[in-house]
Amino acid sequence: MTKYHSTLSRREFLKTLGLGGTGAGLSALLPHIGNSSVRDLDELMALPIASIQRPSWVKTAEKPTVEIDWPQVQRFDYHNVMWASGLRRALGNEQYDKVFIDARVNRRLWISENRPGSRLQDVALKEANHWAPISFLGPQTSPTPESLQVPRYEGTAEENGRLITAFMRLHGASHVGFVELEAGTTEQLIYAYDTGIGEAQGPRLDITDSDFPLDKTAEGFRVIPRKARWVIVYTMRMADELMKRPITEVGDRSHYYMYNLKSLLQGQLQNFLRTLGYMCLGEASNFNALGVHTGFAVMAGIGEMCRIGHVITPEYGIQQRVQMVITDLPLPPGRPVDFGVMNFCRTCKKCADYCPARAINPATEPTWDNGGLFYRATGIKRWWLNEPLCNAYIRRVNGCATCFAVCPFSKRHNMSYNEVFRRSVATNPVLNRFWRRADDFFFGDGIHGDANKFWDMDLPPWGYD
Ligand code: SF4
Numbered sequence: 001m002t003k004y005h006s007t008l009s010r011r012e013f014l015k016t017l018g019l020g021g022t023g024a025g026l027s028a029l030l031p032h033i034g035n036s037s038v039r040d041l042d043e044l045m046a047l048p049i050a051s052i053q054r055p056s057w058v059k060t061a062e063k064p065t066v067e068i069d070w071p072q073v074q075r076f077d078y079h080n081v082m083w084a085s086g087l088r089r090a091l092g093n094e095q096y097d098k099v100f101i102d103a104r105v106n107r108r109l110w111i112s113e114n115r116p117g118s119r120l121q122d123v124a125l126k127e128a129n130h131w132a133p134i135s136f137l138g139p140q141t142s143p144t145p146e147s148l149q150v151p152r153y154e155g156t157a158e159e160n161g162r163l164i165t166a167f168m169r170l171h172g173a174s175h176v177g178f179v180e181l182e183a184g185t186t187e188q189l190i191y192a193y194d195t196g197i198g199e200a201q202g203p204r205l206d207i208t209d210s211d212f213p214l215d216k217t218a219e220g221f222r223v224i225p226r227k228a229r230w231v232i233v234y235t236m237r238m239a240d241e242l243m244k245r246p247i248t249e250v251g252d253r254s255h256y257y258m259y260n261l262k263s264l265l266q267g268q269l270q271n272f273l274r275t276l277g278y279m280c281l282g283e284a285s286n287f288n289a290l291g292v293h294t295g296f297a298v299m300a301g302i303g304e305m306c307r308i309g310h311v312i313t314p315e316y317g318i319q320q321r322v323q324m325v326i327t328d329l330p331l332p333p334g335r336p337v338d339f340g341v342m343n344f345c346r347t348c349k350k351c352a353d354y355c356p357a358r359a360i361n362p363a364t365e366p367t368w369d370n371g372g373l374f375y376r377a378t379g380i381k382r383w384w385l386n387e388p389l390c391n392a393y394i395r396r397v398n399g400c401a402t403c404f405a406v407c408p409f410s411k412r413h414n415m416s417y418n419e420v421f422r423r424s425v426a427t428n429p430v431l432n433r434f435w436r437r438a439d440d441f442f443f444g445d446g447i448h449g450d451a452n453k454f455w456d457m458d459l460p461p462w463g464y465d
């Protein structure tokens with residue numbers, strides 16, 4: 001049996017996890033990786049699933065294409081975002097309460113009118129959420145090296161990167177990237193205060209020299225040991241056919257089911273790292289927590305930031321959710337990528353043209369000026385959304401994401417048109433204006449017509465291929 005820097009081999013480790021170590025065991029679990037001879041994690045790590053091959057037109061860059069003035073970046077208080085207390089503070093109590101009255105009235109009306117994508121069966125789809133318990137410290141139900149009486153797993157950063165990538169992709173992640181936390185730069189992307197319940201202020205996130213993490217939420221703080229230096233940032237794809245039906249309950253499901261999956265996946269990753277002998281500090285929310293997901297995805301080289309502040313990836317455009325955890329397992333930091341997105345956004349502006357709330361800034365150039373608004377980050381040059389307008393609209397109509405649906409990067413990833421378009425944007429920006437016009441000509445608003453037809457489609461698992 002192959003040993004690997006430790007008396008705990010990967011095969012033994014797999015057995016410990018109950019995944020077996022035989023060809024039949026792992027291969028049976030992995031029919032989708034198309035290899036019948038995978039016997040253990042060493043062999044799994046040698047497969048393409050353990051690394052992400054980028055198209056040749058994706059260039060790595062010294063700095064992200066979105067400009068960041070690190071000395072100006074303050075650790076952000078999650079309490080200020082629209083999904084926490086930000087919307088109420090921005091609108092005032094009366095307007096805030098009205099948003100939710102409108103949402104209930106709209107939902108009832110649209111069910112009774114059988115509005116496509118907003119009928120009772122569509123509401124049932126959107127509300128079919130089921131969450132696994134999720135926490136900062138994780139489920140802690142897997143064995144530890146101490147309980148197994150073996151040394152912890154050891155590998156080089158590169159080997160560890162492949163191990164984590166294989167594990168994450170096996171369990172549903174699309175991209176996996178790594179960021180090293182450095183004081184004054186990437187550490188600033190960790191929230192100063194984590195998410196709380198509802199609109200409540202969340203606990204302070206202290207980064208200290210402690211040996212162990214602490215979750216003292218009741219006392220108002222959590223501790224991230226400084227030795228937990230690596231962020232694992234990962235994405236989960238959203239189904240095109242859901243996402244292309246915005247302002248419907250069907251369309252909104254495209255986000256929620258990925259958050260459902262995240263709640264399961266995070267706990268699995270935390271248990272995996274626990275048995276390896278490492279900490280894994282997770283998000284205590286099913287949605288966003290712990291740090292700025294977009295910022296970490298950009299720094300890891302998963303994608304570029306775009307006009308609406310989300311991440312666009314070379315493979316799946318804007319069609320993914322981004323999540324993160326922090327660990328002390330050494331990992332190879334990624335580098336930002338440049339495949340022309342920021343430049344294309346300067347010309348395109350399609351999301352701004354179609355935003356029903358007029359919340360997207362149509363200016364050609366991004367700006368450092370955040371207007372001094374409490375719900376905006378500092379030290380980043382970007383196109384600022386009118387966040388209260390956007391968020392109130394989303395809540396009123398029970399889900400929007402029109403900007404996702406119309407974006408020229410929201411095409412089926414395996415369309416031949418897509419390959420030509422993305423390669424051109426990455427290598428020949430002089431054609432960007434042409435590509436916006438081509439997108440209008442071939443795809444119009446990009447929205448897939450009658451939302452009811454979604455139910456008659458013969459969809460692949462997860463809704464994408
Ligand atoms: S989610 Fe809707 S309202 Fe918000 S920015 Fe996108 S298109 Fe506009």
Ligand code: SF4
Nearest residue numbers: 306345348349351407
């Ligand atoms: S629609 Fe155009 S401007 Fe908006 S995010 Fe997509 S590429 Fe950028």
